[in-house]
Amino acid sequence: MNVLATSSLTRRFGAKVAVDAVSIAVEAGESFALLGSNGAGKTTLIKMLTTLLPPTSGSASVAGFDVVRQSAKVRRAIGYVPQAISADGTLTGAENLRLFARLYDVPRRAQAATVQAALTFMGLQEVGDRLVNMYSGGMVRRLEIAQAMLHRPQVLFLDEPTTGLDPIARTTVWEHVSRLRSEAGMTVFFTTHLMEEADRWCTRLAIMNAGRVVITGTPIDLKQSLGIAAASLNDVFTRYAGTTIQNGERYGDILQSRAVARRLG
Amino acid sequence: MTSSNPERSPGGSGNSPAIWAFASKTLAIAGAEGRKLGHDPTELLTRAVQPALWMLVFGEVFTRTHAIPTGDIPYRDFMAPGILAQSVLFIAIFYGIAVIWERDLGIVHKMLVSPTPRTALVLGKALSAGLRALSQAVIIYVLALVLGVGMNWSPLALAGVLCVVLLGAAFFSTFSLIIACIVRTRERFMGVGQLLTMPLFFASNAIYPLSVMPRWLRVVAHFNPLSYQVDALRRLMLAPTGSGAAGPGAVAEFGLPTDFAVLVLALVGVLIVGARLYPRIVR
Numbered sequence: 001m002n003v004l005a006t007s008s009l010t011r012r013f014g015a016k017v018a019v020d021a022v023s024i025a026v027e028a029g030e031s032f033a034l035l036g037s038n039g040a041g042k043t044t045l046i047k048m049l050t051t052l053l054p055p056t057s058g059s060a061s062v063a064g065f066d067v068v069r070q071s072a073k074v075r076r077a078i079g080y081v082p083q084a085i086s087a088d089g090t091l092t093g094a095e096n097l098r099l100f101a102r103l104y105d106v107p108r109r110a111q112a113a114t115v116q117a118a119l120t121f122m123g124l125q126e127v128g129d130r131l132v133n134m135y136s137g138g139m140v141r142r143l144e145i146a147q148a149m150l151h152r153p154q155v156l157f158l159d160e161p162t163t164g165l166d167p168i169a170r171t172t173v174w175e176h177v178s179r180l181r182s183e184a185g186m187t188v189f190f191t192t193h194l195m196e197e198a199d200r201w202c203t204r205l206a207i208m209n210a211g212r213v214v215i216t217g218t219p220i221d222l223k224q225s226l227g228i229a230a231a232s233l234n235d236v237f238t239r240y241a242g243t244t245i246q247n248g249e250r251y252g253d254i255l256q257s258r259a260v261a262r263r264l265g
Numbered sequence: 266m267t268s269s270n271p272e273r274s275p276g277g278s279g280n281s282p283a284i285w286a287f288a289s290k291t292l293a294i295a296g297a298e299g300r301k302l303g304h305d306p307t308e309l310l311t312r313a314v315q316p317a318l319w320m321l322v323f324g325e326v327f328t329r330t331h332a333i334p335t336g337d338i339p340y341r342d343f344m345a346p347g348i349l350a351q352s353v354l355f356i357a358i359f360y361g362i363a364v365i366w367e368r369d370l371g372i373v374h375k376m377l378v379s380p381t382p383r384t385a386l387v388l389g390k391a392l393s394a395g396l397r398a399l400s401q402a403v404i405i406y407v408l409a410l411v412l413g414v415g416m417n418w419s420p421l422a423l424a425g426v427l428c429v430v431l432l433g434a435a436f437f438s439t440f441s442l443i444i445a446c447i448v449r450t451r452e453r454f455m456g457v458g459q460l461l462t463m464p465l466f467f468a469s470n471a472i473y474p475l476s477v478m479p480r481w482l483r484v485v486a487h488f489n490p491l492s493y494q495v496d497a498l499r500r501l502m503l504a505p506t507g508s509g510a511a512g513p514g515a516v517a518e519f520g521l522p523t524d525f526a527v528l529v530l531a532l533v534g535v536l537i538v539g540a541r542l543y544p545r546i547v548r
Contacts (some may be wrong), residue, residue, distance in 0.1 A: 010325060014516045053548050080378040085370030102293035107288060131304060147375070209543040255329045 001082065003028040003155055003187045004049065005010070008058035011044050018044040020211035021058065026204075028154070031181055031188040033198040036208035042191035043083060049189070050080045076104075079148030083159040083191075087143050089107040096132060097147055104151035114205055118146040122176055138169025142176055149180060150223050156180070158190040162197060168249045174201050195233040209241035277490060292380045294389025299396050309400045316352045316401060320345065320408045323472075333473050338503065342414045345405060346498035352401035353430055357394045357437030358462055359401040361445030361454050364390070368546050377547060387439060390536040391536070394438030395431035402430050415504040425501040425521075433494040439535040442485030445543035471495050475518055490531045495522035 004026040011019040019041045026032045034042045047053035051071040060067045063077035079160055087096050097115040106114050119128045122142040133138060141161060146155060158177070162170040178201065181188050192198055197217050198205050206216040215222065215236075223231040226239055302309065320341070327333060328340040335343035367373050376386055409416050441458070448454050468482060469491040475483050486492045496519045519527075 047547070050373060051379055052544070055392060075378055075380040078378065080375060082371035082374040084369065084374075086371035086375045088297070090302075090304060091297060092304075095297060096302055097295055099297045100375075102378065103290055103376070103381045105380065144375075 001028050003030075004032075004060075004189060006045075006049070006058065006060040007047070008107075009055055009059045009060050011041075011048060011053065012056045017211050019048065019055075022075065022208075022211075022213050023058075024206055024213060024248065026218060027187060028187055029181070029185060030203045031178070031201060032190070032211050033202035033205040034189070034191040034208055035193070035195070035198045035205050035233075036191070036241070037193055039210040040163060040209040042208055043159055046080075046157055046189070046191060050078060050157055051075055055133055055200070067106065077154045079145075079153035079155070079186075080153070080157045081141070081144045081161055083149050085144075085161065086138055087132045087135075087140050087147065090131065092129050092130040093119065093135070093139075097150065098145060100147045101150050106150055114150055117152055121180075122146040123172075124159050130157060137165050138172055141165065141169070141173050145173070145176065145180070149186070151182070152184060153186065155187045155189055157196060158188065160191050160193070162192070162194070169198070177201070195237065199233045207237055208239050214234075215240045279380070287382055287385050290385045291389040291392065294376075294386065295306050295392035295396060300496070301418050302396065302400075304409075312352070312356065312397075312401065313404045313412070313440075315355065316404055316441030319348045319351070320405070320412065323518075324412075325386060325415065327410035333477065335474065338415070340392060341412055342503055343474075343499070344472050345409050346502045347469075347500070349402055349405040349430070350433060350469075350491060350495040350498055351466055351471050352405070353433045353494070354437055354465060355462065356401065357434045359439050359458050360390070360394050360438035361441035361443075361448075361458065362451060363443040363509035363545065364447070365451050365454060373543075374487050374547050376473050377544055381544055384536055387442060387536055387539040387543055388435070390442065391439045394432070394435040398430050402426060409492070409502075416502055417504045422501045426498060427499045429494060429497040429501065429524075429528070432525075432532060436490055436494075436532045436535060437538045439532065442539050443535060443542055446527050446539070446546045449546065465489060465491055469495055470518065490527060493519060493524040493527040497521055497528070500524075 002025045005024070007023050009023070010021050011018065022041075022045060030088055033043065036042050044053065048055050049060055049067060051067050051074050054068055062074045065071075065073040065077065067074050087093075088099075090098070091252065097118055098111065101111045101114055102201045116125070116128075120123045122145060124139060124143060124146065127135065127139065129201045132143065135143065145156075145158070145161070156177075162173055163176070165173065174197070177188060180186055190202070193233060194263075202219065204216065204218050205222070206213045208214070208220075217225070219233060226235055228235065283474055324341045327344070331340070333343075357525050363372070365431075379382075406416065408414075442451045444457055446455055452502055467490050470486060471491065475486055475492070478486060500521055
């Protein structure tokens, strides 16, 4: 069953077409990666799927609800970790979680237990009462994922969840996400520009270039489709996007990802 | 931004009635802000300096000169409520900076993706500004006590002051949020904020009564919500002087029912506009 589907989903900003007639379908339980360089339209697409941005044309449904007409129902069914660092540094980890437990209508009596369970699940039980300013980058990301899963969403959206993290923190974050997927049966939809990350942590991926989805498939199928021995996802990307992943980066995007990296320390 | 905005505020469709969910979420947002202040109250201390200067320097000088007619109450008494209103204004009017900052951090994105009515998000932020503003009321009361201003200490009057401060801060912070949603960057916001603060302050009855203003300014002041906030504070904060009809009523101009009506309506107005514009700041 499709838990997420788009049909000719398009978003224009003035003359620029940021997302161009994208049609994709994701099944429940998948870990779906959207792979592309910065500026390829990944974030715009995820903003439309999470009801933050209305599409210019086309349609999308998430958890069975239309993202435009039933946006309130979509919001109840999803969790979202934005690309920027969205945990509040001037609150403690537990306070960040408590706020979102209330915003997500976790019943009052269950709130304390829910917050505690989320901290424990993400390996943050020791630091729950510390200000988030004191957290390492990986801890912040894990806290943000905890914030986004308090209400047991059907689909978890992660926009470049590991940008700016060192390899060890990156792996820890992904291990927690896959545990979440296997234990809670959540569907994970994430964007990345790291080939090896997509290769290792997704069940299926779509490659995006200049607003369009150029190909969709499992990492293995895509690699085999090239017909060369030991093809990597990098080869796949170059073949289908017609460019290497770094070439599409814009100056502003580079500044933004550096800023994120700096904040994550 | 061509497509119309189809999202009406969705009340909580869970088990609890929508109005409770709305109130609970609004308070959750304001509560989180309160905790932030608890973790780091330095901001409140530095903010105490400005009203102190106005009261101790400006107020004392003008009390001596008797340059401004304030009926039978000393100028320092007259201006104390005005300076409170001014401090509330200064705190609230730059609230948009925080909105833009939180947008850059992604906090706004995450709030907007949660099933929280947009009006609750905006009102929660407005109440947070109110919390900060209340600290100013405490400072003004301390200064008034030190300077010997005749204050009205009745619990009812104090509760009234609390309401007016919350209303005023909520109005101006939401007004500021609207500006932030329109100008979108910190640099532009700083410019607009500076541009607005002083005219709002001077085109009000905060430090001189409407009666001394030229006619055009008096007209402008009547359209300035700050005037009504000052008026309400003047009536509620100052002690009755005992000389019959005179007292704070003699220097107040609109009457409490008008003051409250204007402030509440103004707040409702900016809340409606703010709730519509707030989701646009992330686009």
